[in-house]
Amino acid sequence: MNLDDNKTKRLALWLWGVAVAAALVAWPAGSHWAWRDFRWPLHGLPAFFLGLLALAGLAFLVKCVRGFRRRGFAWAVSREALAGLLLTAVLGASLVALYYAVEFWRGRHAWAAAAAEAARRHQSLDPGQVAAATPRPEQDFARIRLLEPLAGTAELKRDSSGNLVRPGLGSLTNMLHVADRLNRRWAGIRLAQWLEGESTDLPAWAGALAANAAPRARALETNRQAAAAAVLRALEPIESMFEELRAGSSRPSCRLPFDHAFPYFSEPHAERVMLSFARLLRARATAELELNRNEAALEDSWLALRLMDYLRMNPTLYYQSARAYTFADSLQPVWEGMVQRRWTAAQLARLQRQFQGFAPLADYAAQARFVTLANKSFIESIIPTAPLSQDAADRLAPDGRQALRWVRRVYPVGWSLQDQAAVCRFGLAQQDALPEALARPFTSARERQMAGRLLRGTSDPFFPVFVVPRVVALFSDLQEHLPFAQTAARLAELACALERHRIERGDYPASLEALAPAFVAQVPSDPMSGVSFRFQQTPGQGCGLHSIGSNGVDDHGQPCPRPRSTEGGWGLELDLREGDWVWRLPAAGEAGLSR
Numbered sequence: 114m115n116l117d118d119n120k121t122k123r124l125a126l127w128l129w130g131v132a133v134a135a136a137l138v139a140w141p142a143g144s145h146w147a148w149r150d151f152r153w154p155l156h157g158l159p160a161f162f163l164g165l166l167a168l169a170g171l172a173f174l175v176k177c178v179r180g181f182r183r184r185g186f187a188w189a190v191s192r193e194a195l196a197g198l199l200l201t202a203v204l205g206a207s208l209v210a211l212y213y214a215v216e217f218w219r220g221r222h223a224w225a226a227a228a229a230e231a232a233r234r235h236q237s238l239d240p241g242q243v244a245a246a247t248p249r250p251e252q253d254f255a256r257i258r259l260l261e262p263l264a265g266t267a268e269l270k271r272d273s274s275g276n277l278v279r280p281g282l283g284s285l286t287n288m289l290h291v292a293d294r295l296n297r298r299w300a301g302i303r304l305a306q307w308l309e310g311e312s313t314d315l316p317a318w319a320g321a322l323a324a325n326a327a328p329r330a331r332a333l334e335t336n337r338q339a340a341a342a343a344v345l346r347a348l349e350p351i352e353s354m355f356e357e358l359r360a361g362s363s364r365p366s367c368r369l370p371f372d373h374a375f376p377y378f379s380e381p382h383a384e385r386v387m388l389s390f391a392r393l394l395r396a397r398a399t400a401e402l403e404l405n406r407n408e409a410a411l412e413d414s415w416l417a418l419r420l421m422d423y424l425r426m427n428p429t430l431y432y433q434s435a436r437a438y439t440f441a442d443s444l445q446p447v448w449e450g451m452v453q454r455r456w457t458a459a460q461l462a463r464l465q466r467q468f469q470g471f472a473p474l475a476d477y478a479a480q481a482r483f484v485t486l487a488n489k490s491f492i493e494s495i496i497p498t499a500p501l502s503q504d505a506a507d508r509l510a511p512d513g514r515q516a517l518r519w520v521r522r523v524y525p526v527g528w529s530l531q532d533q534a535a536v537c538r539f540g541l542a543q544q545d546a547l548p549e550a551l552a553r554p555f556t557s558a559r560e561r562q563m564a565g566r567l568l569r570g571t572s573d574p575f576f577p578v579f580v581v582p583r584v585v586a587l588f589s590d591l592q593e594h595l596p597f598a599q600t601a602a603r604l605a606e607l608a609c610a611l612e613r614h615r616i617e618r619g620d621y622p623a624s625l626e627a628l629a630p631a632f633v634a635q636v637p638s639d640p641m642s643g644v645s646f647r648f649q650q651t652p653g654q655g656c657g658l659h660s661i662g663s664n665g666v667d668d669h670g671q672p673c674p675r676p677r678s679t680e681g682g683w684g685l686e687l688d689l690r691e692g693d694w695v696w697r698l699p700a701a702g703e704a705g706l707s708r
Contacts, residue, residue, distance in 0.1 A: 133168065140164045148577075149568060151561075156572035158219075162212040166205055173201040213525050216572065220498075220530025223570050227534040230541055238537055240486040241374055248366035254423050255369050255383070257361035259285075259354055266382040267370040285386055288351045292389035294321050295396075304686055305441035305601075307448035309672045310697045313399045315340035322347035322396065341400035348397050355397070358390060359416055367423035375494065376430055376487035384432050387424050388439050391417045398446040407455045410446055411464070417443040418467050425473055428483045430587060437594035438686055440471075441601045448605075451612050451698055458616045465609035465633075471602040473595045474640060478544045480595070484587045485540025489533045492580065496521060496529040531571035536584060539567050543588055550592045551641055556690070560585050593663060596640050597689055600660045603637045604696040607646060607658055611698065621656045621698075624648065641665070647693075655700035659693040668693045 141164060145157025155163070176197050180188035188194055231238050250256045255263070262283040282289070295302050301317035319340040348355075369387070372379035398413035421440045429436065447464060450456045456464070493499075495517065550559075563585050568577060607625065610632040615621050622628060625636050625648045639646045639660045647667060650656045659670045673692035 137161065137164050137168070149565060151564065151577065154574045154577065156574065158215070158572045159212070159574065162208055165208050169201055169204045169208070173197055213527065216525045216527030216531070218527070219572070220525075220527030220534070223534035224530045227537040227541075230538060234541060234544075236482065236541070238486065238489065240376070240490040247368055252364050252366050254361050254364040254367040257357060257364075259357040259361075260383075260386070263370050263383045263386065265370065267372040267379045280380075280382065282382065282386070284354070288354055288393070289385065289389055291322065291347070291351060292393055294323075295392060297321060303675065304438050305445060307445050308441070308687060308695060309675065310695065310699075312449055312452070313445055315344065315399065315403060318396055318399070319343035319347070337403055341403035344396055344400040345404075348393060351393070354390075355394065355413070355416070358420070359412070362416055362419045367426050369424075369427045371428060373428075375490060376428070376483070377491040377494075381429075381432065383427075384424070384429060384435075387420050388432070388435055391420045391424075391439050391443055394420070395443045395445060399449065402446050402450055402453070402455060405455075407450070407460075410450065411456070411460050414443065414446045414450075415464065415467060418464075418471070422467075422471055425471070425476060428480065430484065430487055431590075433480075433590040433594040434686075437473075437598040437601075440598050444601060444605050448608070448696065451608060456612065458613050461609040461613050461616075465606055465613075468602045468606035468609065472599060473602075474547070474599045477547050477591065477595055480591055481540060481544045481588070484584075484591065485537055485543070488536045488540070488580070488584050488587070492529060492532050492536065496524050496526070496532075498526050498529050498533075525573075528571070528573035528576070532573050532576050532580060535567055535569065535571040535576070536580070538570065539563075539584070540588075542566070547592065551596060551643070560589055563588060593689060597663075597694070600640050600694055603640065604646070604658055604660065604694065606637060607633070608696050608698065611656060611658070615654070620654050621650055623650070641694075651697075651700065655698055657695065657697045659695040659697075662692060662694050663690045664692070670695050670697070 141157040141161035144153055144155045144160035147153030148156050177188075177194070180191070180194060184191065228238060247253075254260075262281065262285055266280045266282070295318075301314060302321055303314065306313060315337045322344055369383035371383070394413045394417035398410045398417065401407075401410040401413065418440070421436065421443060424436055564577070564581050567581050567584060607628070610628045611621055613632050614628060625645055629636050636645065638644055641663065642661050642665075647659050647661070647670070648656065649670075657670050661667045662673060671692050672695045673687045673689055675687045
């Protein structure tokens with residue numbers, strides 16, 4: 114071999130080395146860039162180690178090809194082949210072990226940083242620390258006799274075969290059967306129609322509540338008063354329950370059953386019961402108002418709002434939307450009573466005090482902390498970083514436990530630590546994110562930014578698939594529906610003050626500032642803008658009040674739209690990300706209530 118051949122060989126080896134080095138840099142860098150942009154499920158670090166493994170495998174493959182070309186299949190049992198196979202296996206195992214060690218070190222480091230950040234905030238990352246103090250039984254609304262069947266329903270219970278055992282709810286089951294009729298797809302029920310300036314479709318409610326009603330016969334009554342009477346008849350079997358709720362509603366606290374140690378596995382029976390009672394009370398109040406039973410309508414409206422305040426004292430993962438819409442829907446009879454000029458100044462003052470005390474945004478930091486620790490607990494229960502307790506294992510079905518047993522044997526503990534640290538650090542930051550969230554329009558781009566922040570600090574390829582969407586959805590729910598509920602309460606509070614001004618002084622004021630201090634101690638601002646609500650008088654002694662809503666734009670009182678349902682009718686809820694949130698009080702005789 115001459116000198117030029119040696120130079121050519123060295124040059125070729127050098128070029129191959131440069132190409133391999135460039136690939137080892139470009140491949141993990143490109144993978145990491147795509148990971149951050151949600152276009153690829155592989156973080157840069159595992160991509161780098163995967164590249165090294167691929168390189169070792171490729172080198173052995175090249176060696177095999179060269180050996181087979183020289184000696185044929187006899188090379189497969191040669192010492193050279195066995196040595197190459199052993200070297201490749203040792204190198205691969207070493208790379209895997211090194212990767213596990215690196216990920217574990219990164220996980221411990223990430224968790225230490227999250228714990229230090231929590232300590233600076235004087236918070237604990239122990240999910241067991243979230244539970245509030247238990248009130249005394251005589252002060253706890255959840256301990257009234259009617260709700261006794263709910264005790265212990267938060268925990269999952271399984272039979273010997275591993276099947277879930279549904280707890281008995283006693284007489285509450287009958288109430289839930291009645292309330293479930295309102296959720297039928299064909300029922301034609303729309304929530305919070307006051308946001309659109311429309312009255313309750315009482316024939317639809319009467320048809321939905323009627324036992325064994327067929328879809329084609331849901332509008333059993335076309336006359337509003339006849340429909341109202343039908344609603345009250347449908348609710349007569351559970352009237353005693355309403356009275357028990359009313360008798361216990363003076364209790365200051367409420368601690369509903371909830372599995373704080375394992376929130377993701379907690380059964381929501383208590384949540385469902387409270388929301389169902391509130392919806393049925395709202396239906397009864399609307400019917401009573403239609404039949405000129407104003408005081409009874411006020412009592413039922415107040416009780417429905419009181420139940421929503423009790424719910425606010427309890428944590429929830431999946432029901433922020435249901436809570437917000439149920440609260441907003443509970444305002445429907447209040448709005449209709451104002452439109453029909455049914456409430457007295459004293460009644461309005463009582464309602465106004467109820468609205469003043471309803472401030473779900475004050476609970477945002479606590480709810481954000483709860484969501485954070487619930488997700489941390491969920492990750493730990495799936496891929497534990499410490500010995501798994503029997504209590505945690507029992508929450509999974511036997512087949513689920515068997516499948517996870519194999520996953521846990523190969524799943525890097527470092528990934529679980531990183532995931533938990535990422536969720537906790539993100540959650541800690543989100544506790545301070547509400548002012549920024551309210552100042553910006555709620556869009557899918559903002560949710561994407563939230564997801565991008567979550568990805569920082571973890572290299573688990575399953576994290577963006579199974580955890581990130583769940584966490585982003587829960588925090589988006591908080592940041593969208595807590596402000597909506599608070600805004601609805603502030604609109605109702607101001608509307609009560611406006612109505613009291615009209616009753617006592619003959620007309621609505623020229624501005625909201627004129628309400629203070631006689632009718633409201635301080636005029637509340639719009640939570641969505643930080644400034645005053647938009648207010649305008651309308652011809653004929655009417656007025657309009659609105660918030661700019663989630664889109665951050667004043668649409669001049671254009672209500673948020675209600676999307677069509679899949680069946681072609683109107684949807685149950687509204688698109689809160691478009692239009693304004695409007696409380697309109699038309700002049701007397703212009704309400705447009707269909708009769």
